[in-house]
Amino acid sequence: MYKLTKAAEKDIYDILKDSLLRFGKVQTDAYFSSLKECMELIDANPQMGVDIEFIRHGYFKFPHKGHVIYYTKKKEYLLFVRILHKSMDADQHV
Numbered sequence: 001m002y003k004l005t006k007a008a009e010k011d012i013y014d015i016l017k018d019s020l021l022r023f024g025k026v027q028t029d030a031y032f033s034s035l036k037e038c039m040e041l042i043d044a045n046p047q048m049g050v051d052i053e054f055i056r057h058g059y060f061k062f063p064h065k066g067h068v069i070y071y072t073k074k075k076e077y078l079l080f081v082r083i084l085h086k087s088m089d090a091d092q093h094v
Helices: 006-024 027-044
Strands: 001-006 060-065 067-073 080-086
Touching: 001 006, 001 027, 001 060, 006 027, 006 080, 027 060, 027 080
Parallel strands: 001 080
Antiparallel strands: 060 067, 067 080
């Protein structure tokens, strides 16, 4: 089981809103499905991410298409912290 921060929820909302305007409903639905599948895969295999200790202690990242998913392991669940476009500076936003 995983949880999302408010920032991660807003990131997903913004990604889907932008995608809907730029690519349409079918493409947006497909992207959302693939993002959700990726997050479920990370939740089941949290070790697959790259340690980003240099940005924040205990945080990891994993790429998904044009975005990067940032997360941390809590005692009883995985917490998705941010989902940022790959061109964004993680130091500023994570």
